[in-house]
Amino acid sequence: MSKSKTIVLIHGNFVNDNTWTEWKQYYEQKGYKVYTPANPGHDGDPTELRAKVHPDLVQTGFIDVVNNIIKLINTLPEKPLVIGHSMAGMAALKLVELGKATAGVSIDGAPPKNVFPPFQTLKTVLPAFGFFSSGKYFMGSREWYDYAFFNTIPQAEKQKAFEKFAVPESYKVSRELVLNSYSNIDFKKHHEPILFIGGGSDHIFPPGLTETIARKYKSNTSRVDIKIFDGKSHFICGEPGWENVADYIINWYEAL
Numbered sequence: 001m002s003k004s005k006t007i008v009l010i011h012g013n014f015v016n017d018n019t020w021t022e023w024k025q026y027y028e029q030k031g032y033k034v035y036t037p038a039n040p041g042h043d044g045d046p047t048e049l050r051a052k053v054h055p056d057l058v059q060t061g062f063i064d065v066v067n068n069i070i071k072l073i074n075t076l077p078e079k080p081l082v083i084g085h086s087m088a089g090m091a092a093l094k095l096v097e098l099g100k101a102t103a104g105v106s107i108d109g110a111p112p113k114n115v116f117p118p119f120q121t122l123k124t125v126l127p128a129f130g131f132f133s134s135g136k137y138f139m140g141s142r143e144w145y146d147y148a149f150f151n152t153i154p155q156a157e158k159q160k161a162f163e164k165f166a167v168p169e170s171y172k173v174s175r176e177l178v179l180n181s182y183s184n185i186d187f188k189k190h191h192e193p194i195l196f197i198g199g200g201s202d203h204i205f206p207p208g209l210t211e212t213i214a215r216k217y218k219s220n221t222s223r224v225d226i227k228i229f230d231g232k233s234h235f236i237c238g239e240p241g242w243e244n245v246a247d248y249i250i251n252w253y254e255a256l
Contacts, residue, residue, distance in 0.1 A: 003254065004078045004102040007034045010069055012086025012110075013128065013173055014140055014149070015165045016042040016049070019085070019238055026246055035080070037072055039065045039088075042167060049167045050139065057168060058136050062176035062183060066091050073100050081253055085237050086110060086204070087173060089196075090183070093213075096191050103256060105249050106213070107197040108205050108234050113183035115213050117205075124148050124204050129178075130171035139168045152201050152233040153240070161238065187216045193223040195252050197245060199232035225252065 007027055009020040020036040027034045041057035042049070069091065073080060082101040084092035089109020096104035111117050124147070128138045140148065142162055150158045177183050194217070198210030207228045217224040227248055229236060236245055 003256075004080055005032050006076055006078055006080040007032050008069060008072065008080045008082050008101075009034065009036045010065075010082065010084040010088035010091055011036075011039060011042070012084070012088045012108075013169045014086075014138075014145075014167065016044070016046060016167050018046060019165055022242070023237065023246055026243065027250065030250065035072060035076075037068065040068050041170060046165055046167045047163065053137060053168050057170050058172070060170040061172040061180075062087070062091070062174075063180065065173065066094050066182075069095060070098070070100055078102070081105070083107065083249065084109065086234065087177065089205075090177065093185055093194065094183075096194055097185055097189060099192075101192060103193045103195070103253055104191075105195045105197065105253075106210075107245070107249075108199050108202050108236055109196065109210065109213065110177055110205060111209060111213055112185040113178055113181065114185065115209075115216060118209055120206050121204060121209060125174065128169060128171070128174045130175075133171075137168045137170055138174075140166060148204050149233065149235045150239075151203055152231060153235065161235065165238065185216075188219055190220065191222045193225070193256055195249065196224070196226040197236070197249065198226070198228040199234060199236040200228055200230040201232060202234045202236070204234045223256075227252075 017038040024034045041054045041060040079102045083105040085107045089106030092104040196214040198207040214226045
């Protein structure tokens with residue numbers, strides 16, 4: 001395969017593109033052109049977004065997230081390596097299915113609609129659907145982030161991480177992931193290589209779910225690989241040692 005030197009990093013729910021700042025610099029030092037677009041309704045400083053929600057947030061759904069990336073990719077001179085975290089892990093799978101990427105990486109990725117999540121996942125993310133809420137969007141509490149995202153980092157660092165990264169999230173993104181047929185994946189369709197990365201201590205999408213999604217592609221002759229990092233949380237891209245994850249991905253990609 002021809003190696004693209006372009007990378008698109010897609011952020012997941014409950015955070016924004018600020019989570020990719022160090023990754024962008026890291027990969028650019030390795031000679032890549034790196035894009036870190038904010039999903040619709042997510043651009044801005046997290047502190048300011050918590051104080052005043054982006055006007056486009058509540059209209060944003062999963063389909064909008066994918067289409068926003070497609071719009072970017074269509075302006076690029078070559079198909080990129082697409083790396084998505086959490087909800088955007090599923091976006092990466094969709095972009096690969098649509099033929100928009102030279103390879104895809106799902107880090108602690110959300111399951112497609114046609115893969116049922118475990119109870120652990122449902123218990124943790126149910127508030128983010130807003131089915132029982134009168135609010136217009138989801139804003140996780142410090143306690144929710146400490147459990148769902150930051151469970152493996154030192155207590156003293158959790159407050160800093162929340163202030164630096166936590167943002168309000170659209171209910172529509174999560175709802176479209178589980179209710180809209182667009183969020184199905186055709187596991188039998190031929191596709192470019194996919195790498196699944198899982199955190200061994202992820203409270204949102206535990207490693208067993210990552211392995212389940214990867215195995216769904218087993219009847220396909222296309223390449224699918226998986227790597228679980230023991231002791232890593234859902235904050236795998238930001239907690240200490242994130243460079244090991246970034247290196248594993250780029251080594252995998254360059255060896256294809």
